[in-house]
Amino acid sequence: MRSADKWRFALNALLHNRLRTGLCLLGISIGVTAVVLLTGLGEGARRYVGAQFQSLGTNLVFIFPGHADTEGAMPGLGGAPNDLSLQDARALQREVRQLKTVVPISLGSETVANRERSKQVYVLGTTPQFIEARGLRLSSGVNLPELDWERGQPVIVLGGELARELFPGGEVAVGNTVRVGDRRVRVIGVMEDRGTQVGLDTGLMGLIPVASAMSMYNESGLFRILVEIGAQTDTDRTVARMREVLMERHGEEDFTCKTQESVAGSLSTIMRVLTLALAGIASVSLAVAGIGIMNVMLVSVSERRSEVGLLRALGAGHAQVRGIFLAEAALISAAGGVIGLAIAIVASLVLRSFYPAFDATPPWWSVLAALGVSTGVGLLFGVMPANKASRLDPVVALRS
Amino acid sequence: MARVIELRGIRRTYKMGDQELHALADLDLDIESGEHVAIMGPSGSGKSTLLNVIGLLDRASSGRYALDGRDVTDLSDEELSEVRQNQIGFVFQSYHLVARLDAVANVELPMVFAGVPKKERRQRAEAALQRVGLGDRMHHKPTEMSGGQAQRVAVARSTIMGPSVLLADEPTGNLDSVSGNRVLDLLQGLHRDGLTLVVVTHDPAVARLADRVIVLKDGRLAREWRGTDVVSLDQLFELDAP
Ligand SMILES: Nc1ncnc2c1ncn2[C@@H]1O[C@H](COP(=O)(O)OP(=O)(O)O)[C@@H](O)[C@H]1O
Numbered sequence: 131m132r133s134a135d136k137w138r139f140a141l142n143a144l145l146h147n148r149l150r151t152g153l154c155l156l157g158i159s160i161g162v163t164a165v166v167l168l169t170g171l172g173e174g175a176r177r178y179v180g181a182q183f184q185s186l187g188t189n190l191v192f193i194f195p196g197h198a199d200t201e202g203a204m205p206g207l208g209g210a211p212n213d214l215s216l217q218d219a220r221a222l223q224r225e226v227r228q229l230k231t232v233v234p235i236s237l238g239s240e241t242v243a244n245r246e247r248s249k250q251v252y253v254l255g256t257t258p259q260f261i262e263a264r265g266l267r268l269s270s271g272v273n274l275p276e277l278d279w280e281r282g283q284p285v286i287v288l289g290g291e292l293a294r295e296l297f298p299g300g301e302v303a304v305g306n307t308v309r310v311g312d313r314r315v316r317v318i319g320v321m322e323d324r325g326t327q328v329g330l331d332t333g334l335m336g337l338i339p340v341a342s343a344m345s346m347y348n349e350s351g352l353f354r355i356l357v358e359i360g361a362q363t364d365t366d367r368t369v370a371r372m373r374e375v376l377m378e379r380h381g382e383e384d385f386t387c388k389t390q391e392s393v394a395g396s397l398s399t400i401m402r403v404l405t406l407a408l409a410g411i412a413s414v415s416l417a418v419a420g421i422g423i424m425n426v427m428l429v430s431v432s433e434r435r436s437e438v439g440l441l442r443a444l445g446a447g448h449a450q451v452r453g454i455f456l457a458e459a460a461l462i463s464a465a466g467g468v469i470g471l472a473i474a475i476v477a478s479l480v481l482r483s484f485y486p487a488f489d490a491t492p493p494w495w496s497v498l499a500a501l502g503v504s505t506g507v508g509l510l511f512g513v514m515p516a517n518k519a520s521r522l523d524p525v526v527a528l529r530s
Numbered sequence: 531m532a533r534v535i536e537l538r539g540i541r542r543t544y545k546m547g548d549q550e551l552h553a554l555a556d557l558d559l560d561i562e563s564g565e566h567v568a569i570m571g572p573s574g575s576g577k578s579t580l581l582n583v584i585g586l587l588d589r590a591s592s593g594r595y596a597l598d599g600r601d602v603t604d605l606s607d608e609e610l611s612e613v614r615q616n617q618i619g620f621v622f623q624s625y626h627l628v629a630r631l632d633a634v635a636n637v638e639l640p641m642v643f644a645g646v647p648k649k650e651r652r653q654r655a656e657a658a659l660q661r662v663g664l665g666d667r668m669h670h671k672p673t674e675m676s677g678g679q680a681q682r683v684a685v686a687r688s689t690i691m692g693p694s695v696l697l698a699d700e701p702t703g704n705l706d707s708v709s710g711n712r713v714l715d716l717l718q719g720l721h722r723d724g725l726t727l728v729v730v731t732h733d734p735a736v737a738r739l740a741d742r743v744i745v746l747k748d749g750r751l752a753r754e755w756r757g758t759d760v761v762s763l764d765q766l767f768e769l770d771a772p
């Protein structure tokens with residue numbers, strides 16, 4: 131029997147059993163749609179999160195006191211970690227040339243008040259470079275002044291939402307005086323809202339000069355040193371150099387450098403695992419579809435016993451009968467795969483037109499996997515019925 | 531004359547629980563090339579079983595079988611399929627056409643399994659349908675044809691590969707006498723052209739056309755007649771009397 135004739139015969143048999151074929155197609159295509167669409171959603175979520183991180187600015191390094199690997203594991207052994215000081219930040223700026231900006235950050239939670247209106251928020255002591263490094267923008271007024279890091283000044287830049295809460299009804303904040311704790315400071319600028327970035331609500335915070343903050347909080351150590359590395363430089367080498375400089379000053383590694391890449395990278399890994407989990411769940415529906423195919427094919431074999439008997443009488447061998455039924459299973463599952471894929475692609479396009487920011491385009495590997503798996507499932511679950519058909523006793527089959 | 535079929539000590543046993551049922555018991559039978567043999571006998575006497583063994587659809591439990599001088603007793607399943615394909619033609623009482631295929635496609639089927647190219651297949655099938663008088667029914671489905679027409683399609687299909695022997699199991703059993711006679715005319719014509727015919731029948735009128743009539747009883751050869759000697763069913767009923 132020629133291959134083309136086998137496929138033609140199988141196709142003809144399928145087309146003459148519309149209902150059965152249709153139900154099989156439905157099952158397989160739902161399974162494939164689920165796999166492709168869910169992996170598309172998972173990948174979309176991964177890209178979305180990645181893009182959110184990108185919006186923070188690339189190549190940021192956070193340095194914070196305490197070593198992530200030893201801290202907590204062996205308390206007391208190395209003693210309390212040394213503070214990260216303004217001098218450390220200064221040394222980095224001076225000795226590591228590849229750094230674009232070094233931004234010291236001191237953090238405290240303070241009550242900011244305009245007469246009787248007050249709000250407890252994070253007040254960051256930092257430098258004017260903070261705003262740019264974090265991708266923030268001013269909506270009115272000016273940035274923090276360029277000062278010597280050791281000098282304070284009674285000024286504040288307010289987050290957009292904080293400004294609206296303290297100065298409601300269109301009252302202009304810039305130029306007014308607010309209280310931060312028990313100090314009176316002048317509002318010199320207001321930031322645009324940029325939503326929450328890594329746990330910090332940028333709308334509800336205030337920025338003051340770093341020296342003012344350290345004296346206000348009575349702290350000699352910094353909360354973070356935020357470093358922005360030039361876009362063209364090798365992050366790993368630069369971080370290693372920064373580590374060297376700080377080790378020399380502290381005598382031990384009592385600090386941690388965390389690159390934004392690694393944060394984004396681990397999140398990306400998590401999201402990919404989630405995607406795979408979604409694909410796994412969706413595969414269950416493919417397997418269910420496969421079992422459906424098997425059932426339908428088994429019914430088909432028993433209904434066509436007399437046909438099988440006839441084919442055998444006309445000279446078809448075991449292998450040919452088996453090949454015909456396998457071809458039917460393969461055709462159904464491949465067609466179901468293509469239909470399911472088309473549905474998934476249309477659905478992801480529709481989704482994109484409603485939520486342009488969320489790109490749920492299925493990844494190429496899920497498309498290949500779905501088609502491969504659906505065809506595999508069809509063949510796998512087609513083997514049993516095909517074997518059954520080929521093993522029918524022709525005499526008995528002809529009598530039915 | 532060459533011997534087409536040579537059966538020696540053929541036995542076909544079915545196990546029914548712990549009882550053994552001999553559908554065929556120690557049967558010897560020779561059929562010469564070009565012979566027309568009718569098989570008769572009461573229901574359950576083993577006629578269909580014999581035909582299936584001759585057609586290699588069924589295997590004897592013991593005994594030896596030579597077809598066209600070749601011992602086919604121990605062939606593998608694939609080899610048997612090939613022999614069926616090329617040397618055996620079947621016609622069944624209930625036609626056994628594939629309902630979704632039209633007349634031409636049904637006649638083409640044996641050639642499909644033999645790997646004959648599509649164009650040649652089509653030509654040969656159309657010519658065969660012309661010969662059985664169905665040139666105007668080529669593209670009718672079995673459900674759009676009468677029983678007699680369907681059986682003529684089946685006859686065209688059974689001879690399309692040029693078999694050594696044509697086996698027909700009650701070919702007119704489902705037909706009225708007019709369509710039955712047309713089918714018998716066809717078979718007679720094939721026989722005149724030299725084809726070996728083995729026909730199972732209950733109908734003395736059909737048996738009378740044969741060169742030889744063999745009568746089975748309980749899986750054994752009970753009697754042999756010359757076809758022209760078969761006069762009536764009564765002769766067969768005599769057989770049933772102990
Ligand atoms: N698959 C089978 N299993 C058991 N017994 C069978 C089977 N096929 C046929 N027989 C028995 O073998 C005997 C001969 O059957 P068969 O050749 O069909 O008779 P006929 O065609 O002469 O009516 C019968 O008794 C029948 O019941």
Ligand SMILES: [Mg+2]
Pocket residue numbers: 577578579
């Ligand atoms: Mg019978």
